[in-house]
Amino acid sequence: QLQLQESGPGLGKPSETLSLTCTVSGGSISKSTYYWGWIRQPPGKGLEWIGTINYSGSTYYNPSLKSRVTISVDTSKNQFSLKLSSVTAADTAVYYCARPRVGGAPTYAFDIWGQGTMVTVSS
Amino acid sequence: EIIMTQSPATLSVSPGERATLSCRASQSVSSNLAWYQQQPGQAPRLLIYGASTRATGIPARFSGSGSGTEFTLTISSLQSEDFAVYYCQQYNNWLTFGPGTKVDIK
Numbered sequence: 001q002l003q004l005q006e007s008g009p010g011l012g013k014p015s016e017t018l019s020l021t022c023t024v025s026g027g028s029i030s031k032s033t034y035y036w037g038w039i040r041q042p043p044g045k046g047l048e049w050i051g052t053i054n055y056s057g058s059t060y061y062n063p064s065l066k067s068r069v070t071i072s073v074d075t076s077k078n079q080f081s082l083k084l085s086s087v088t089a090a091d092t093a094v095y096y097c098a099r100p101r102v103g104g105a106p107t108y109a110f111d112i113w114g115q116g117t118m119v120t121v122s123s
Numbered sequence: 124e125i126i127m128t129q130s131p132a133t134l135s136v137s138p139g140e141r142a143t144l145s146c147r148a149s150q151s152v153s154s155n156l157a158w159y160q161q162q163p164g165q166a167p168r169l170l171i172y173g174a175s176t177r178a179t180g181i182p183a184r185f186s187g188s189g190s191g192t193e194f195t196l197t198i199s200s201l202q203s204e205d206f207a208v209y210y211c212q213q214y215n216n217w218l219t220f221g222p223g224t225k226v227d228i229k
Contacts, residue, residue: 048220060217101172108172109169109212116166
């Protein structure tokens with residue numbers, strides 16, 4: 001059974017870079033055509049897609065965040081990672097990693113989600 | 124960017140009653156529309172994709188309809204575990220979510 005688990009610091013300072021990792025278990029990133037995504041949710045608010053990546057490193061980013069986002073993949077560790085630069089309080093959110101239901105589709109309905117990790121940006 | 128809107132913001136329903144939730148896209152998304160349920164403190168759960176196809180393990184009381192810019196999620200007979208927030212999401216042009224509809228107990 002495929003499972004995703006986010007990890008990373010729960011607190012960051014304004015202007016710094018936020019770094020999170022999603023570890024995939026129960027399946028191999030490198031042996032599938034699936035894309036792997038990041039989605040966030042500010043406290044009490046709705047969901048925002050950040051971007052997706054596949055095993056070969058092809059990435060798709062939300063245009064509104066593209067200038068600050070880097071998503072990378074480490075197939076040897078079965079992980080993919082998110083870096084968000086120049087963070088502000090507005091980046092405070094629960095960050096989820098997730099997998100689309102269909103392989104080969106960078107944007108689709110996500111049917112497998114991690115539990116999420118809360119990141120607070122504060123000085 | 125395709126803007127998704129949902130109505131109503133809050134829907135108060137009694138257990139056993141029918142709930143109808145609406146989602147509208149600012150431009151056509153064809154049938155590339157999904158619905159999610161989110162319970163407090165939990166990740167979203169995929170209910171419907173392709174506007175009307177139930178995801179694996181989703182009860183038949185959940186149904187989706189619509190295409191283009193107008194979509195509906197219907198819960199035929201609300202169970203206690205159905206009181207939650209529901210989001211629509213388009214994946215026709217990048218990916219955007221609606222603001223959500225909270226279904227609470229009347």
